[in-house]
């Protein structure tokens with residue numbers, strides 16, 4: 001009986017995600033769901049991306065947090081089109097939360113939508129939101145063993161971005177070990193390194209983003 005209930009929840013989420021996906025396809029909006037542990041740098045990454053693409057890419061953000069409008073206020077200092085979801089304790093976003101947030105977003109003319117998921121490497125992994133791509137942000141300060149300890153997050157992603165490389169010299173982070181375990185878990189995922197603090201790696205990231213946007217517009 002317990003299994004039936006879980007299956008029903010996941011089936012319902014899948015149906016809602018498909019509705020979101022169709023809307024994104026019709027409007028030709030590239031949607032990226034960003035997952036990470038708390039504090040890996042999701043909000044900073046979104047802000048640094050917007051700063052580098054303003055005037056060229058029209059971006060909206062759905063900001064997922066347990067509570068507060070702290071992150072959405074930071075992003076609103078740059079762009080208007082930001083909607084905060086407070087889950088009130090739930091450790092992940094689901095497709096119907098996103099559907100509700102979409103009612104408040106201006107979708108016409110939007111090129112790119114970032115969904116910042118709740119900081120957590122476990123719960124968000126199983127919930128399809130209707131996104132085109134998932135980014136898993138990991139950071140040097142979390143340590144090099146995150147792929148080993150939270151494999152599903154790394155298996156179910158399209159791109160792993162290692163953030164906070166400016167801290168590499170102050171830590172025992174073993175990059176070859178990190179890279180090896182990421183590749184073993186998911187051969188299809190890309191892997192790039194960035195620092196939101198110094199800007200290192202952002203040229204590569206923006207090139208990837210521009211290619212994804214071009215692909216979405218021609219689909």
Ligand SMILES: Nc1nc2c(ncn2[C@@H]2O[C@H](COP(=O)(O)OP(=O)(O)OP(=O)(O)O)[C@@H](O)[C@H]2O)c(=O)[nH]1
Nearest residue numbers: 037038039040041042043044119163164195196197
């Ligand atoms: N040194 C360094 N600090 C960074 C970098 N990126 C982000 N930070 C800092 O890391 C802290 C957390 O960053 P956030 O962007 O709030 O992280 P988050 O993943 O959005 O956090 P939650 O929303 O709480 O899960 C902040 O103090 C950032 O200034 C980086 O590349 N290098």
Ligand SMILES: [Mg+2]
Nearest residue numbers: 042043071116
């Ligand atoms: Mg954040």
